[in-house]
Amino acid sequence: MKTIIVTGTPCTGKSTLSKKLVKYLQRLQVKLLDVNLIINKHGLKWSYEKSRDTYIIDTKKLNKILIDYITKEKKAKTAYLIIDSHLSHYLPSKYVNLCIITTCNLKKLQSRLRKRNYGLAKVRENLDAEIFEIIYHEAKQLHSKLVKIDTTKGINLNTLKKIKKHITG
Ligand SMILES: Nc1ncnc2c1ncn2[C@@H]1O[C@H](COP(=O)(O)OP(=O)(O)OP(=O)(O)O)[C@@H](O)[C@H]1O
Numbered sequence: 001m002k003t004i005i006v007t008g009t010p011c012t013g014k015s016t017l018s019k020k021l022v023k024y025l026q027r028l029q030v031k032l033l034d035v036n037l038i039i040n041k042h043g044l045k046w047s048y049e050k051s052r053d054t055y056i057i058d059t060k061k062l063n064k065i066l067i068d069y070i071t072k073e074k075k076a077k078t079a080y081l082i083i084d085s086h087l088s089h090y091l092p093s094k095y096v097n098l099c100i101i102t103t104c105n106l107k108k109l110q111s112r113l114r115k116r117n118y119g120l121a122k123v124r125e126n127l128d129a130e131i132f133e134i135i136y137h138e139a140k141q142l143h144s145k146l147v148k149i150d151t152t153k154g155i156n157l158n159t160l161k162k163i164k165k166h167i168t169g
């Protein structure tokens with residue numbers, strides 16, 4: 001089984017890309033894991049930081065649950081498992097075959113974040129995270145097979161083909 005993680009700054013298009021990838025790979029046995037569902041199901045929200053309008057997640061526990069899930073899917077002979085989350089890159093590299101990092105032009109990202117009605121501070125924090133490529137630098141330290149996908153202008157067939165090559169190649 002190949003495990004593909006999709007990470008990146010909030011609103012850079014992880015879920016949109018993951019869903020398109022699932023559709024593109026649909027003839028193969030592919031599964032998409034919604035990490036937000038897991039976080040809620042297992043009560044992994046530690047605390048709420050009001051100033052950042054953000055929940056602190058127990059990433060150690062999350063990793064353990066994700067690893068269990070990967071093991072289960074391997075046994076079930078799933079061919080491709082896609083894990084969509086800005087926390088997915090904390091998984092140890094031995095469980096990951098490809099790390100996709102979604103990126104987005106700052107103007108576009110600002111408009112996407114505003115559309116979600118995020119407060120000014122949260123919009124600023126996420127824009128800063130994108131400017132400093134925080135997730136990319138974190139992911140680079142852990143994973144060797146990385147691909148950055150710019151979603152500013154949407155995802156076309158060529159992008160999906162390119163990702164498939166990274167997965168199968
Ligand atoms: N490829 C794309 N083409 C057009 N719009 C996009 C694309 N990717 C993302 N968007 C838009 O940007 C917004 C955020 O996208 P999405 O939910 O996929 O981001 P995300 O990275 O999964 O966010 P989060 O970290 O909060 O889960 C949505 O309104 C979506 O419509």
Ligand SMILES: [Mg+2]
Pocket residue numbers: 014015016084
């Ligand atoms: Mg998402």
